[in-house]
Amino acid sequence: MQKLVDNIEIDEENHAVTIDAAPKRVPLKYHVLNEEIHRVLDDGYKNITLVNVVGQRFIAAALAGDIQFKIHGTPGNDLGIFMDGPTIEVFGNCEDQCGNTMNGGKIIIHGAARDVAGLSARGGTIYARGDGGYRCGVHIKQYQNKRPVLVFGGRVRQFFGEYMAGGLLVALGLDIKEDGSFTKIDGYPIAGASLGTGIHGGKIILARACNEVPPEMLGTGAKVADLDDADRPELKPVLDDYCAIFKIDAEKIEQLPFCKVVPLSKRPFAHNYCSKML
Numbered sequence: 001m002q003k004l005v006d007n008i009e010i011d012e013e014n015h016a017v018t019i020d021a022a023p024k025r026v027p028l029k030y031h032v033l034n035e036e037i038h039r040v041l042d043d044g045y046k047n048i049t050l051v052n053v054v055g056q057r058f059i060a061a062a063l064a065g066d067i068q069f070k071i072h073g074t075p076g077n078d079l080g081i082f083m084d085g086p087t088i089e090v091f092g093n094c095e096d097q098c099g100n101t102m103n104g105g106k107i108i109i110h111g112a113a114r115d116v117a118g119l120s121a122r123g124g125t126i127y128a129r130g131d132g133g134y135r136c137g138v139h140i141k142q143y144q145n146k147r148p149v150l151v152f153g154g155r156v157r158q159f160f161g162e163y164m165a166g167g168l169l170v171a172l173g174l175d176i177k178e179d180g181s182f183t184k185i186d187g188y189p190i191a192g193a194s195l196g197t198g199i200h201g202g203k204i205i206l207a208r209a210c211n212e213v214p215p216e217m218l219g220t221g222a223k224v225a226d227l228d229d230a231d232r233p234e235l236k237p238v239l240d241d242y243c244a245i246f247k248i249d250a251e252k253i254e255q256l257p258f259c260k261v262v263p264l265s266k267r268p269f270a271h272n273y274c275s276k277m278l
Contacts, residue, residue: 008036010045017045021073022052030056030076041067050075055095060086064104080107083124096133099126102148108245110178113152121148121167129176129246132156134192142166142202151242155185158192161261162219165201168238172207172253180247189217196222196261204261205235213259223264231260 007023010016017040021033028036033056040048046067050059053073060069060080067086071079077096080088084103093111100116102124112130120139123146131154138159140148148167153176161169173190174182190208197219205227206213213224227235236254243250 008040014047015045016047016049018049018051020052021050021056022054027054028056030058034058034061060088080105093130099124112154118148118150122146123148126150127242127245129153132160132171135159135162137164137169138162140164140167140202149238151238153246155188156191159194159197159219160191161196161199161204162194163198164196164204167202169204170238174207176246176248180249182248191217193217194219199261199263200266201263205231206259206261207256208259209257210259218261221264222261224259224261227258227260
């Protein structure tokens with residue numbers, strides 16, 4: 001290891017960099033940390049480890065290409081905002097809006113994702129081993145081969161998939177341990193109220209039977225249904241990838257009951273607008 005500055009170490013053999021986000025236990029301002037990240041990227045390093053991260057915002061904002069991040073700690077709001085390509089692995093929890101307007105790449109969270117994860121994502125993948133917060137997957141969309149995928153191992157809160165226009169959201173409702181073992185979370189619903197409010201594209205898949213998703217859980221414009229023959233081939237590679245990352249037995253996951261929440265209509269709020277333009 002070679003020290004570039006006091007809080008940056010270079011591993012020339014592996015062409016990797018480690019940045020301490022809180023040198024001497026004093027957290028760097030978010031813009032200082034991001035400037036350091038851009039400095040090492042400009043020097044050609046594409047494997048970056050961040051340690052002692054304590055809420056710094058906008059990490060990996062608008063970055064593109066084959067860049068690998070490993071983050072130890074808790075990254076702040078808008079992790080990976082506008083990102084298009086990098087892979088971020090977080091060994092902890094995330095704060096709000098990870099993957100905001102993400103266009104490509106992958107965010108792997110070994111803990112929980114907070115509110116509004118994947119806001120307006122246009123592509124890319126977000127996997128969380130734990131829970132999701134409120135309004136995860138709001139306004140996500142897809143176009144041709146660009147499709148966002150969000151998978152939460154635990155439960156999600158209210159307004160999951162609100163105004164969803166495309167993509168795939170999955171909630172497993174499991175308590176997944178670090179060794180990949182899991183148990184079903186009983187006594188609590190897998191999702192909060194207003195599930196899929198305003199959904200008009202894409203689908204939400206829950207690891208529950210249809211009768212475990214009561215009508216009062218659904219938001220305006222959403223309906224629950226069993227998976228059909230086209231759903232499982234679409235779901236399987238996503239779950240296989242998720243299980244490989246978190247060391248889960250994929251065959252046991254596939255044995256769970258699943259249902260889907262899909263749009264009642266492509267225009268769930270059409271009645272709110274004038275039927276004719278004068």
